Amino acid sequence: xxxxxxxxRHDDAASLEVALIENMAxxxxxxxxxxxxxxxxxxxxxxxxxxVGIRVGRSRVAVSNLIRLLDLPDEALELIERxxxxxxxGRALLLADDHGxxxxxxxxxxxxxxxxRELESRARAAGVGSPRRRPRPRPTxxxxxxxxxxxxxxxxxxxxxxxxxxxxxxxxxxxxxxxxDSLDDALDAARRLRVRAVTG
Numbered sequence: 001x002x003x004x005x006x007x008x009r010h011d012d013a014a015s016l017e018v019a020l021i022e023n024m025a026x027x028x029x030x031x032x033x034x035x036x037x038x039x040x041x042x043x044x045x046x047x048x049x050x051x052v053g054i055r056v057g058r059s060r061v062a063v064s065n066l067i068r069l070l071d072l073p074d075e076a077l078e079l080i081e082r083x084x085x086x087x088x089x090g091r092a093l094l095l096a097d098d099h100g101x102x103x104x105x106x107x108x109x110x111x112x113x114x115x116x117r118e119l120e121s122r123a124r125a126a127g128v129g130s131p132r133r134r135p136r137p138r139p140t141x142x143x144x145x146x147x148x149x150x151x152x153x154x155x156x157x158x159x160x161x162x163x164x165x166x167x168x169x170x171x172x173x174x175x176x177x178x179x180x181d182s183l184d185d186a187l188d189a190a191r192r193l194r195v196r197a198v199t200g
Contacts, residue, residue, distance in 0.1 A: 021055050031087035032077050035066040042067065050154075064147040065091060073099050076106035085109060088116040091143040095123035141168065149174065 021041075029037075041052045049067070050060040058066075069080070069090045076093055079085045089109055093102045105126065109119045120142075141149070149166045152174060156164040165177040178189065 030081050030083070031066065031069060031090065032081045035069045038063050039067050039070055048154075060151055061144070061147040064150060065143055068094060068143060068147075073103045073106070075103050079106050079110045086116065089114075089119055092116050092119040092123050094143050095120060096126045098126070101126045152176070 038049075038052050038056070041047045041055070042049060047055070049063045052058075053060045053063045056063070066087070069077070069087065072080075072090055072093055076085070076090065080087065080090050085106060089106075093106055093109075096102050096105060101123075105119065105123055108114070108122075114122070145168060149168065153164045153166040156166070156176065156178075163179070165179075167175050167177070169175045
């Protein structure tokens, strides 16, 4: 006896992509599991974060924020996996530069049940007065602002075909710096922007 069925054949990469995307669709995933699935789509399949976002129904910034959680120490990740800390707490921990400080703050936040805002404040304060290797360190960026800067830089680089440096402006907004090799190079970039402005 036989039944009608649809048989789908996938190569290894496609099978991995399907498995990871189906895994992301589960409702019981914690943020760390989501982060690892997104990172696998980027690192193992070579997808951009924007492409990952399209496949899993998230914005590019949301995907970037998830993957950035994997920079946290294992103890902090375990607390997030257990539900003792939220994704928001994890992003707040990233405001502290030192891995040991992140670990201590994660432990204290879980024990004292700090709010995300409280943890953000303490993470920022932990970086004040700490020794820096760089003579002119940049101010610590909130993960949302860092993700926005990355998005702006990637979008402009794709439009112009060259590297773009984006930094936060002192008052508000962002400062964009583009280096051109020649006048012709600069004019070519201007033409690209003009075409996009007309056709976009």
